[in-house]
Amino acid sequence: MVCGVYVFNMALIEEPKVERPENLTAKEQLDLKNKKLVRKLLWLVVGSLLFAFALVPLYDVLCSLTGLNGKTQNSAALLTKAKVDNSRWVNVQFTSSVMPGLGWNFYPKQTSIRLHPGQIETVLFVAKNITNEVVVGQAVPSITPGIAAANLKKIECFCFVRQSLKPGEEKEMPLRFFVSPELPKDVSDMTLSYSFFPAVSESK
Amino acid sequence: MSTTTVAHHDDHAEHPTGIMRWLTTTNHKDIGTMYLTFSLIMFFVGGAMILGIRAELFKPGLQLMNPEFFNQLIGVHALIMIFAALMPAATGFANWMIPLQIGAPDMALPRLNNWGFWLLPPSAILLTLPFTLALFGIGDGALATGWTFYPPLSVQGGIGVDFAIFAVHLLGISSVLGSINVIVTVFNMRAPGMTLMKMPMFVWGWLITAFLLIATIPVLAGAVTMLLTDRHFGTHFFDAAGGGDPIMFQHLFWFFGHPEVYILLLPVWGFIPQILETFSRKPMYGYKAQVYSLWAIGALAVVVWAHHFFTAGMPVPALLYFMYSTMAISLPLAVLFFCWIKTMWRGSMSFETPMLFAVGWIILFGIGGLTGLVLADVAADAQYHNSYFVVAHFHYTLFAGGIMGIMAGTYYWLPKMTGHMYSEKLGKLHFWLTAISFNMTFIPQFFLGLAGMPRRIPDYALQFAEFNMISSIAAFTLGLSQLLFVYNIVSCARGGKKATDKVWDGAQGLEWTLPSPPPYHSFTEQPVIK
Ligand code: HEM
Ligand SMILES: [Cu+2]
Numbered sequence: 001m002v003c004g005v006y007v008f009n010m011a012l013i014e015e016p017k018v019e020r021p022e023n024l025t026a027k028e029q030l031d032l033k034n035k036k037l038v039r040k041l042l043w044l045v046v047g048s049l050l051f052a053f054a055l056v057p058l059y060d061v062l063c064s065l066t067g068l069n070g071k072t073q074n075s076a077a078l079l080t081k082a083k084v085d086n087s088r089w090v091n092v093q094f095t096s097s098v099m100p101g102l103g104w105n106f107y108p109k110q111t112s113i114r115l116h117p118g119q120i121e122t123v124l125f126v127a128k129n130i131t132n133e134v135v136v137g138q139a140v141p142s143i144t145p146g147i148a149a150a151n152l153k154k155i156e157c158f159c160f161v162r163q164s165l166k167p168g169e170e171k172e173m174p175l176r177f178f179v180s181p182e183l184p185k186d187v188s189d190m191t192l193s194y195s196f197f198p199a200v201s202e203s204k
Numbered sequence: 205m206s207t208t209t210v211a212h213h214d215d216h217a218e219h220p221t222g223i224m225r226w227l228t229t230t231n232h233k234d235i236g237t238m239y240l241t242f243s244l245i246m247f248f249v250g251g252a253m254i255l256g257i258r259a260e261l262f263k264p265g266l267q268l269m270n271p272e273f274f275n276q277l278i279g280v281h282a283l284i285m286i287f288a289a290l291m292p293a294a295t296g297f298a299n300w301m302i303p304l305q306i307g308a309p310d311m312a313l314p315r316l317n318n319w320g321f322w323l324l325p326p327s328a329i330l331l332t333l334p335f336t337l338a339l340f341g342i343g344d345g346a347l348a349t350g351w352t353f354y355p356p357l358s359v360q361g362g363i364g365v366d367f368a369i370f371a372v373h374l375l376g377i378s379s380v381l382g383s384i385n386v387i388v389t390v391f392n393m394r395a396p397g398m399t400l401m402k403m404p405m406f407v408w409g410w411l412i413t414a415f416l417l418i419a420t421i422p423v424l425a426g427a428v429t430m431l432l433t434d435r436h437f438g439t440h441f442f443d444a445a446g447g448g449d450p451i452m453f454q455h456l457f458w459f460f461g462h463p464e465v466y467i468l469l470l471p472v473w474g475f476i477p478q479i480l481e482t483f484s485r486k487p488m489y490g491y492k493a494q495v496y497s498l499w500a501i502g503a504l505a506v507v508v509w510a511h512h513f514f515t516a517g518m519p520v521p522a523l524l525y526f527m528y529s530t531m532a533i534s535l536p537l538a539v540l541f542f543c544w545i546k547t548m549w550r551g552s553m554s555f556e557t558p559m560l561f562a563v564g565w566i567i568l569f570g571i572g573g574l575t576g577l578v579l580a581d582v583a584a585d586a587q588y589h590n591s592y593f594v595v596a597h598f599h600y601t602l603f604a605g606g607i608m609g610i611m612a613g614t615y616y617w618l619p620k621m622t623g624h625m626y627s628e629k630l631g632k633l634h635f636w637l638t639a640i641s642f643n644m645t646f647i648p649q650f651f652l653g654l655a656g657m658p659r660r661i662p663d664y665a666l667q668f669a670e671f672n673m674i675s676s677i678a679a680f681t682l683g684l685s686q687l688l689f690v691y692n693i694v695s696c697a698r699g700g701k702k703a704t705d706k707v708w709d710g711a712q713g714l715e716w717t718l719p720s721p722p723p724y725h726s727f728t729e730q731p732v733i734k
Contacts, residue, residue, distance in 0.1 A: 034313065034388050041388070052423040055459075056430075145517075146517055195444060
């Protein structure tokens with residue numbers, strides 16, 4: 001950013017005087033030529049800087065389109081009556097972590113579940129506030145392998161909204177989900193990981 | 205190019221003396237000298253830090269420092285070596301040699317040039333200041349994330365991270381200014397008759413480096429700025445809780461980081477062939493092939509970045525793409541190796557110090573490239589990532605390929621720059637000590653990595669003890685040997701056998717047509733190339 005402001009100033013300072021090149025000495029002509037090139041190069045710099053910031057939205061678009069990086073759709077899936085595929089088993093494992101700054105214990109009640117694609121299941125996660133203040137947290141899910149991310153459909157999840165816990169309060173939080181029968185044939189195991197972050201308050 | 209005579213600078217014989225000469229100078233040789241001196245000093249600062257690390261790793265267990273300080277030393281060592289030692293050294297030579305090699309009186313933008321240099325000392329201070337502040341109880345030391353600034357650690361870290369971010373901004377501006385200067389000089393100031401395809405290889409290497417810098421440094425600047433706003437202004441670019449993504453930082457960082465490794469090496473790939481042709485006494489082989497290969501590497505460099513985090517999780521097609529594109533870089537690189545070797549083939553070679561360094565460089569850099577191919581293999585990298593194997597790989601490319609290459613160039617051009625010959629005997633001793641202790645330091649690290657020792661960890665399991673001990677002893681030898689280098693340079697600058705204009709029997713190129721040392725303003729009448 002600092003860099004951007006700086007080069008921008010430079011671009012303005014280096015504005016070449018408009019003079020007719022024929023009247024100039026060799027040195028002045030060279031100066032003029034140099035300044036023109038400098039201005040072009042500074043635009044290149046500005047361009048790369050903008051490119052860096054443009055990568056942020058591009059990255060998100062790419063990730064949510066492809067499910068790359070294990071990003072799941074963080075909204076309730078439509079409960080279309082998916083047909084249960086009894087011929088397949090999928091093993092879904094759960095892991096959890098608590099990020100620094102959040103004084104909670106947080107873990108899944110069961111570490112894995114075996115189910116058929118299409119079959120709706122509920123699993124419970126337990127969170128306990130071990131501080132003596134009210135604490136608000138936000139869970140962020142991630143799925144491995146990334147290509148399967150789009151196939152894990154959540155109907156109801158504690159990660160859809162922020163969770164608030166009173167001092168010492170313990171809460172069982174449900175996750176209702178199914179695995180879409182469109183799950184690629186070579187995937188038999190998936191891991192769903194939740195990281196609980198201190199919620200970022202808007203007022204801050 | 206178009207101008208045949210270039211007017212004198214106004215400030216001719218009356219430039220200021222003493223400290224003001226250096227503060228205000230716009231002379232390309234003075235600025236070059238400042239860059240090179242700065243680089244040498246920082247080489248020792250960064251070196252001292254890593255000797256602290258090697259001392260801690262001499263034995264298993266924690267002896268000398270706590271893990272936080274260990275991590276700080278590692279990160280600052282790397283940032284200093286890359287941004288304050290290697291890059292300024294290359295820029296120093298660019299300032300000294302590009303005008304001489306293309307027959308120009310000076311760099312195109314002398315005042316910008318002065319700025320470019322004087323941004324460096326403040327950024328070096330910014331990088332190291334947190335260590336001192338911590339002694340006075342302010343903050344908790346320098347950044348402890350390693351040179352790669354990965355979040356979430358860098359978002360949670362102390363003030364050291366902020367200092368490093370500002371340092372990187374200044375260093376970035378400095379490199380961008382330097383690059384603009386190089387490009388403008390090369391495009392507008394060449395002597396009449398020097399077409400692009402007649403330019404010395406060093407100028408080519410630098411031209412491509414300059415474009416890579418302009419394209420990638422702003423991305424780094426953007427990435428660390430996002431870190432800064434994440435840290436202090438409530439944005440969540442890299443914070444998953446706020447909808448951001450820490451992996452995105454890795455993409456942004458390595459979009460800069462991978463081209464950076466070629467930025468460091470392209471200037472070296474420029475002057476090594478010039479040294480080879482000088483001491484083989486025949487023109488370099490495959491000039492055009494080399495130029496095209498440099499461009500090919502420059503272009504490929506910006507599309508392979510994700511090989512630095514194969515293990516962070518990527519779909520298989522992306523893994524395959526980044527693996528194959530990374531491996532593809534070794535094709536133009538192989539062309540270069542072939543040309544370098546063919547340049548020596550059946551030449552009447554002699555082995556003065558620059559040539560010793562150049563030949564040793566080919567072998568050692570070759571090992572660096574080959575081990576890179578191993579790492580580029582996704583399946584192998586799953587084991588080697590974040591191990592000492594990676595550390596050894598990039599020291600073969602950066603210490604051997606970068607620093608030892610710069611040393612070759614230093615011995616090659618020193619007589620031209622100072623007007624005196626350095627001590628050949630000390631130079632050769634310096635080469636052999638460096639080459640042997642370098643290998644003794646890093647070969648064990650390949651084996652440590654294969655055996656599973658992770659990098660950036662202050663303590664290790666007992667089975668790694670012997671190799672670490674060897675590596676540490678050799679590292680201290682390597683560090684101490686560099687004192688010879690300084691001694692040789694300083695005594696050469698102060699006096700010694702007078703150097704001829706041509707210096708080397710087989711030397712080619714415009715810089716050797718000027719007296720040694722060259723006059724304050726290099727070519728007041730531009731030479732004409734036939
Ligand atoms: C054919 C040539 C090369 C290939 C195929 C290659 C490949 C790789 C790969 C795959 C990694 C990532 C390893 C890991 O973290 O697991 C790596 C790391 C690295 N390489 Fe190379 N490389 C090559 C040449 C170079 C050169 C020429 C340089 C520098 C001048 C270089 C500098 C580095 C550095 C600094 C790292 C480690 C960065 C870090 O994690 O801190 N490599 N290389
Ligand atoms: Cu790379």
